[in-house]
Amino acid sequence: MMSTFGSIDEILEKLPSLPVELAGIQETLIANLIMLSEIPAPTFKEAERVKLLLQRMVECGLQNVSTDEAGNGVGIIRGKDPARNILLVAHADSVYSGAADHTLSVLSDDIIGPGVADNSLGMAVLATLPNIIEMLGIQLEANLVLLSTTKGLGRGNLDGLRFFMDNNKLPFEAGICIEGAQLGRLSYTAEGMFRGEIECKIPEVLDWQKAGQNSAIIALNDVINRILEIPIPRRPRTSVVLGAIRGGKSYNVMATHSSLRFEVRSEDSAMVDSIRERIDDIIADAASTHNAGFEFTVVSSRAPGGIDISHPLVKSSRKIMEQLGLQPYIRPSMSEVSELIARGLPAVTIGITEASNLHDLNETISIKPIYTGLAQLIAMLQTIDGGFCNEPE
Amino acid sequence: MNLNDWIKNNTIHHSQFWDIKKLVEEKQKQNLKISLCLPTLNEEKTIGKEIVMFKSELMDRYPLLDEIAVIDSGSTDTTREIAATFGADVYLSSEILPQYGEKKGKGENLWKAVYELTGDIIVYVDADIKNIHPRFAYGLVAPLIYRPEVHYVKAFYDRPLAFSQGVRPSGGGRVTEILTRPLFSLFFPDLTGLVQPLSGEYAVRREVLEKIPFPIGYGVETSHLIDVYEKWGMEAIAQVDLDQRVHRNQETRDLGKMAFGILRAFLFRAEALGVIGKLPDLSTELKQFQAHDEEFEQVTHTIVEEERPPMIELPEYRKKFGIQ
Numbered sequence: 001m002m003s004t005f006g007s008i009d010e011i012l013e014k015l016p017s018l019p020v021e022l023a024g025i026q027e028t029l030i031a032n033l034i035m036l037s038e039i040p041a042p043t044f045k046e047a048e049r050v051k052l053l054l055q056r057m058v059e060c061g062l063q064n065v066s067t068d069e070a071g072n073g074v075g076i077i078r079g080k081d082p083a084r085n086i087l088l089v090a091h092a093d094s095v096y097s098g099a100a101d102h103t104l105s106v107l108s109d110d111i112i113g114p115g116v117a118d119n120s121l122g123m124a125v126l127a128t129l130p131n132i133i134e135m136l137g138i139q140l141e142a143n144l145v146l147l148s149t150t151k152g153l154g155r156g157n158l159d160g161l162r163f164f165m166d167n168n169k170l171p172f173e174a175g176i177c178i179e180g181a182q183l184g185r186l187s188y189t190a191e192g193m194f195r196g197e198i199e200c201k202i203p204e205v206l207d208w209q210k211a212g213q214n215s216a217i218i219a220l221n222d223v224i225n226r227i228l229e230i231p232i233p234r235r236p237r238t239s240v241v242l243g244a245i246r247g248g249k250s251y252n253v254m255a256t257h258s259s260l261r262f263e264v265r266s267e268d269s270a271m272v273d274s275i276r277e278r279i280d281d282i283i284a285d286a287a288s289t290h291n292a293g294f295e296f297t298v299v300s301s302r303a304p305g306g307i308d309i310s311h312p313l314v315k316s317s318r319k320i321m322e323q324l325g326l327q328p329y330i331r332p333s334m335s336e337v338s339e340l341i342a343r344g345l346p347a348v349t350i351g352i353t354e355a356s357n358l359h360d361l362n363e364t365i366s367i368k369p370i371y372t373g374l375a376q377l378i379a380m381l382q383t384i385d386g387g388f389c390n391e392p393e
Numbered sequence: 394m395n396l397n398d399w400i401k402n403n404t405i406h407h408s409q410f411w412d413i414k415k416l417v418e419e420k421q422k423q424n425l426k427i428s429l430c431l432p433t434l435n436e437e438k439t440i441g442k443e444i445v446m447f448k449s450e451l452m453d454r455y456p457l458l459d460e461i462a463v464i465d466s467g468s469t470d471t472t473r474e475i476a477a478t479f480g481a482d483v484y485l486s487s488e489i490l491p492q493y494g495e496k497k498g499k500g501e502n503l504w505k506a507v508y509e510l511t512g513d514i515i516v517y518v519d520a521d522i523k524n525i526h527p528r529f530a531y532g533l534v535a536p537l538i539y540r541p542e543v544h545y546v547k548a549f550y551d552r553p554l555a556f557s558q559g560v561r562p563s564g565g566g567r568v569t570e571i572l573t574r575p576l577f578s579l580f581f582p583d584l585t586g587l588v589q590p591l592s593g594e595y596a597v598r599r600e601v602l603e604k605i606p607f608p609i610g611y612g613v614e615t616s617h618l619i620d621v622y623e624k625w626g627m628e629a630i631a632q633v634d635l636d637q638r639v640h641r642n643q644e645t646r647d648l649g650k651m652a653f654g655i656l657r658a659f660l661f662r663a664e665a666l667g668v669i670g671k672l673p674d675l676s677t678e679l680k681q682f683q684a685h686d687e688e689f690e691q692v693t694h695t696i697v698e699e700e701r702p703p704m705i706e707l708p709e710y711r712k713k714f715g716i717q
Contacts, residue, residue, distance in 0.1 A: 027480065031449030034442060038524065059454070103523045103639065106441035108475045 004141075008316055008388045011379050012323045018375035019324070025132050029370070030106060032056060032127040037113060037120035040098040043156040047071055050092050053127050053148050060130035062146075070150055070163035077130055077144040079385070084142035086384050087175040087345070088129070089161065089336045090122035091152035095359055112364045117355035121180030121365060123148055125352055125374065132374065140385045145170060149336065154195070157300035158339050165343055174313055174384045175347030176377065177336040180365060181355030183373045184326040188314050188348045189306025190338030191237075192272040193265040194298050198223060198283065200247075200258045201293040216258035217247045219290035224260065226282045230275060238266035240275065265334070269304050302338045313346045313389040320379045324372050346389070350376060394627050400586050403543070403631040407532030413455045416531060419538050426459045428512030429530055432502035434466040436520035437475055443518065443525045444479040450527040457531055462510055463520075464489070464502040472520075484509055490709065496699055499593075500613035504701040507602045508710050515602060519593035523639040533596035536631045544601045544629040545621045547587060548594035550638040566591065567645075572652045573615060576659055580668050581619060583627050590618055591655075594635070601625065603710065607701040611651045612658020616700075619662045646681060650694055653679040657698040 005011050041049035050073035057065045057075035065075040073092065094115035096102070104113035126146045133140075150160035179185070200216045200223070224242065232238050240262065247258025266272045276298070283294045307314060321328045333349050340347035352373035354366045383389055410416060420427065429447055433440060444461060451457040463476040463483045476483045487495040489505040503517055516533050529548070536543045569591050577584040584590065591614050605620040607613055621629055643651075657677075663669045679694045704710045711717070 027445050027449035027453060030445045034446060035526075104442065105438055106445055106475075106479075107437070108441065108471060108478045 005382060005386045008319065008383055008386070011382050011386070011388075012319060015320065015323045015375060015379050018378060019371035021136065022132065022371040022374045022378070025128060025135055025374070026367075028131050029124055029128045030111065030367075033111065033116070033120055033124035034104050034106070036123050036127065037104055037116055038102045040096065040100070040102050041092055041094050041115075042097050043093040043095075043151055043153045045098060046092040046150040049123070050148055050150065053092070053123060056127040057130070057146070060134075062130055068164065068167070070160045072150055072160045072164050073148040074164070075146050077133060077140075077146065079140040079142045079144070081141045082143065083171075085145050085170045085172050086142045086381065087145050087147060087172045087340070087347075088126060088178060089147045089149060089175060089340075090126045090178045091119050091160075091336060092123055092148045092150055093152050093156060094118065094120070095153060096361075100361060109367055110364050111367060112362055114361050114363055116363050117180035117353070117358060117365045118363070119178075119180050121352055121370075122178040125178050125377065132378070136378065138378070138382075140381065142173065142385050143170075144381070145172070152336065155299045158302075158336065161336050161339050165339065172345055174389055175337070175340045175345050176380060176384075177333075177340070177347060177349040178377065179335070179349055179351050181353060181358065182329065182351040183353050183369050183376075184321060184329045185351040186314070186317055186321065186328045186330050186348060187333035187335075187337050188309075188311070188317075188330075188341070189332045190302055190304055190334065190341055191265040191267055191332045192269040192302060192304035193263060193334050194272060194276060194301035195261070195263045196276075196279070197297050197299055198260045198262075198279075199295045199297075201295075202254075202256045202290070203293075204256045214254070214290065215248075216255040216292065219286060219292040219294075220245070220247060220258040220260055222290065223282055223286050223294075226286070227262070227279060230278050233271070236266055236268035236271055238264075238268070238271050238275075240264050267304055267332075272301075272304075302334060303342055305338065305341050306332070307341060307346050311346060311389075312391060313348060313384070316383045316389055317348055317350070317380055320376055320383065323379075324376055326372070326376070346391075348380075350380070352377070394583070396583055396586050396627075399583070399627050403586075403627075404588070404634070405536060405631060406634045407528045407535075407636065410528075410532055410535035413451075413457060413527070413531055416535055416538060417455050417457050420457060423538065425514060425538065426512045427457060427514045427516065427534055428460045428462060428506075428510035429458050430503065430506040430510060430515055430517050431461070431463045431476075431481070431520045432466070432499050432506070432517065433463050433468060433472050433476070433520045434499075435468045435470045435472060437468070437470040437472045439523060439525070440472050440520050441475040441479050443520060443522065444476055444481045446525050446527060447530055448480050451530055457534065458516075459512060460510060462506065464506050464509070466497060466499075466502060490707070492709075493701075493707075496609045496701075498609035498611075498613075500607045500609040501701065503613060504607035504609070504704065507599070507704045508707070508713065513599050514596055515599065516596035517594060524637065528635055529594060529638075530596075532633045532635050533594060536633065537596055537598060540631070542628055543631045544598045544625055545617070545631070546596045547590070547618075547630065547632045548592045548635050548638075549587070549589035549632050550592070550636065551588065551634055568648050568652050568655065572655060573659075576656075580663055581622065584618055584622055586627065587618065587630070587632055588634075589632075590614060601629075603705040603714075604703050606703055608654075608658040608698050609701060610658075610696065610698050611654030612698050615655050616658045616662050619659075619666070623666060649681060650679060650696055653694075654696050654698045657696070658700075661698070661700070
């Protein structure tokens with residue numbers, strides 16, 4: 001396959017036949033997917049999965065294969081110009097505990113198993129990319145830096161990626177974050193966000209006079225009602241999601257402990273800050289009313305940001321998707337791309353295939369669309385490599 | 394031969410063979426051809442994954458296997474379709490050597506594989522393994538490549554999830570411990586050196602496979618071990634620890650049928666070898682109970698443990714492989 005192109009149109013022209021060509025990588029990709037996905041990798045415990053990825057990279061003859069203090073795995077596919085670098089990121093951690101059965105089932109059209117879409121497939125694409133590039137006979141100008149990050153989800157708060165970006169010395173031209181699902185997604189903006197946990201504790205004293213009146217559940221319920229009373233504007237787009245609630249022990253035992261996990265997001269960082277202050281006030285007030293101990297922890301947060309819809313990286317990504325018959329589904333992201341953008345690196349998140357039952361034990365991906373997803377990735381790499389994604393000087 | 398020495402020398406952990414590149418070089422030096430046979434009957438849940446894994450890792454990445462074949466007993470689910478999708482050679486057992494008729498059983502598929510496949514070594518792997526990994530094939534093939542005196546390599550599985558003391562009970566499944574091991578202890582004590590004599594994964598040289606008969610049902614593994622032991626001795630047998638194997642669990646009732654088939658095959662072998670005296674005519678009927686409210690009734694299963702002759706006795710086989 002030709003490696004240098006005069007314009008993005010030349011890349012687009014070759015695109016429709018690319019998925020068929022890429023189907024030749026099926027067994028290698030699925031085998032990588034199975035092996036990676038069957039190693040449990042809950043956030044903070046990704047080491048074994050990253051180790052296998054690095055082993056695969058070494059087997060493919062990649063250079064600078066290494067891990068860092070944060071446990072991230074990285075390898076470089078060398079281009080012709082040592083000064084140029086494109087960053088590809090797939091997070092290594094998953095939402096499933098190590099105790100879950102991580103076995104995958106491979107059917108003729110689908111693959112089923114926990115985390116297969118989020119994000120074993122993304123990681124398998126990184127592991128297989130050297131084989132794909134070799135199969136297609138592509139020689140890029142820029143180095144491809146393949147990075148699988150740890151500590152991304154929940155309390156991980158993208159710490160792996162942050163560590164890499166803080167300490168890495170390579171200058172990047174652009175970044176692509178690879179997620180297993182959904183094919184057609186395109187994220188290049190980030191909403192402001194914070195995730196919080198409110199814990200409520202009530203001293204364990206037996207007081208028959210107050211039985212039924214004082215309980216960590218009642219106190220937390222009051223807090224929830226008051227959070228829901230906070231006015232949420234339609235513009236800038238803002239939302240409060242109450243994600244999980246826990247508390248109490250049994251039917252007739254006074255609850256001494258309860259907790260709430262929630263997320264606030266908004267396009268405007270001032271809005272996020274203002275909601276956070278309101279919640280602080282609510283809690284202070286509820287603590288005195290209910291004589292309860294409240295603890296409010298922000299477990300992760302992001303600043304809003306993004307690159308413009310007219311940025312050449314976004315424009316060419318959309319063209320590539322449309323050429324492949326995909327309707328780009330544009331949505332803000334909270335994940336790796338937000339961190340890259342916040343650091344001034346033009347970056348997008350793309351999905352590789354169609355998936356269902358996300359985050360259930362029977363998470364399912366379709367095999368056939370994978371090749372369209374891969375074609376999209378290859379074309380985007382060629383577009384960035386050809387210099388067609390740079391902003392005009 | 395001292396059995397303890399045999400256990401020490403011929404029991405190997407698969408991790409010894411992690412260097413697949415070296416293994417492939419040695420295989421090529423010896424000019425060996427290796428075939429993988431997956432006998433199937435309705436295994437659509439697991440077959441695709443096994444094929445993808447073996448093809449990618451042991452054909453495309455490291456050319457250890459020369460062919461991957463599914464020999465199917467007539468699955469009514471999508472087993473054959475999935476297997477073909479992922480690039481295995483798919484055969485219907487009944488279409489191989491059709492002039493010899495069709496018998497139902499895993500042993501039948503293993504026997505027909507000896508005719509259909511072309512490898513100097515055939516590695517058999519059951520198709521119901523959930524945690525498939527390339528070691529299930531390379532771990533079994535490796536001792537045959539590195540040690541010319543070894544002809545028959547059997548898998549066993551041993552990886553306790555948690556155990557606090559140094560000593561722990563180990564061994565086979567229920568049928569092994571209740572039936573096969575007591576029988577071997579009584580009649581073929583050397584064979585008690587095998588940790589899991591009934592495991593469905595093994596790699597064997599063609600010159601051995603073509604010379605032994607194949608019971609078509611449950612008795613095939615037991616019968617093979619006795620024959621290989623009698624003809625080539627314990628030195629020809631090795632066993633490899635493949636860590637953990639996850640598969641579906643069988644009901645005790647089904648294990649009863651299995652035990653019946655194994656016992657029949659064992660008795661016939663023991664009789665043929667003169668280890669026991671002449672047997673009376675043995676029944677082919679296993680009777681089990683089921684209850685309707687207060688009433689008990691017997692259910693009869695007919696289990697015929699027929700046997701296929703050594704492949705080398707077939708003129709078709711001798712012609713195909715150029716044997717005089």
